[in-house]
Amino acid sequence: MPAYLNYVFTNTRQGSQTGKEVIISLPPGPAILLWTNSQSSPTLTGISVVSDLNGNYYNSPQGARALALVNQLHQLIANNTNLPFLKVEYDFPNDLLVINGVNYTVLNGGQFIGQQFNLAISSSPTKAVNNLQSVTDPFHIWSRNFFSGSQVQKLDLDMIVYNSKANNFSSIFEIKRSNKVSFNSWQPYTADKPNYEMIMNLADLLNIPFYTIHHDEVTQRVISPTKQVNVYTYSSGVTSNWNNFRSFSNRIQMTAQQSLNLL
Template sequence: MTALLNYIYSSFKRDKNKNVFISDPPGPAILLWTNNQTHPNLTGISVVKELNLDYQNQNQHISHNLITTIANEIKTNTSIPFLEIEYDFLNDILIINGTRYNVSNGGNIIANTFNLTISNTPTKAVNNSQSVTDMFHIWSRSFFSGTAVRKIDTDLVVVDIIDNTLSSFVEIKRSDRVNFNSWQPFSNDLSNYEMMFALSDALNIPFYTIHHNDVNNKIIDANKLVNVFTYDPNSPVNWGTFRSLQNRQQLTAQDIVNSL
């Protein structure tokens, strides 16, 4: 995880009211799906994780425990199809909403549920490798059409653990290549942001892009400034307004934790 994600995780770990789901393959990760015809609206949302994963860090364990809340909120408050997916490519297994399939059949279930196009030469499985942390991403890029299917992950979802609701979700951008005070969401990421806006609208929760330039430390300093760009659900904010510097706040890492 990045320095800011580590800081947010460690801060919420002590919070009695809220917790955070952080996508961390091969542990649980939230994926948003759509196709070219439906974009920017979403055709599916999934939580994906490796089957029988021995969680190596507490973040993955915490995120696993929040899956039920996230799934219930999506199913209750949106009409977007939802799948919980577990994979074991070495043994040709996909488990989807508790039902076991081989990888090819499971891929067809995902395609049919989310209205996705399968590649002309789909890959049945990928080999497990300690050097690959996100085997589902590698498999899905080959199994589904690279030109007709769009898939992105969400970095972080804030969960209110008192009333079991979702408070907000966040994309983290780490870069020191652009002057900190001049950084803006990149124009060529418009398609991904539109999918994020669609999720914000569907769940009626705010979406934040948070940029920081700490690329060297394991955890960011609480007083270090970060750039925050906010999208409020079902607002008239367009892409140009969202990424403008007028929509940017510069807050300390601690301030952003307090505001999520």
């Protein structure tokens, strides 16, 4: 887990006194994926939560709580949007996808996902992933080959925050770790605009803010609380366009510890 997400997880895993909890996408463990196609983009066509069936991620007390949060997210999506939501568990060695509790072969399951999310299938779809030992995110590799690379967009949502006191999801986070440019010069990359706009679409649908957190900590496992981070904020109905979102006038610099107040 990257340094900033490690820091957030450490400070929220007990539910904390603030009542804030987080779902962090961490393949092959549960990962929230946003989907769309080239005709609909940036409007989303589906959301899934994906995990390795053999990882038994939901069997521990911590995993059971994660599953409860996933179910809360499913309910929120159902209540506030028309988006299909799929809980997908994969077992590629046994040619198995379990989707919303129903067993499919990998081929049939992939076709079902494509139908639900309006996604074009590749001309030569992959049935399963070979040599799983060398792959850290098998579902990503499989889906990249199964669905059309030119017509399908898929994005891992880094983190969404649940407020147990208010019984709702309160914010979305995208985390960027980079020291390729100076800290003070960093802005969201124009090449990533389609991905940002997919997250903005979700923020609009749920009417919650979306924060991009950038930091340049690339050596430590956990970011220092005093480390400075860049924060770019998207607020539905307030941030009018992409250029305004990525402008320096929309940037706030604060410590990692101070950024916890955004949760």
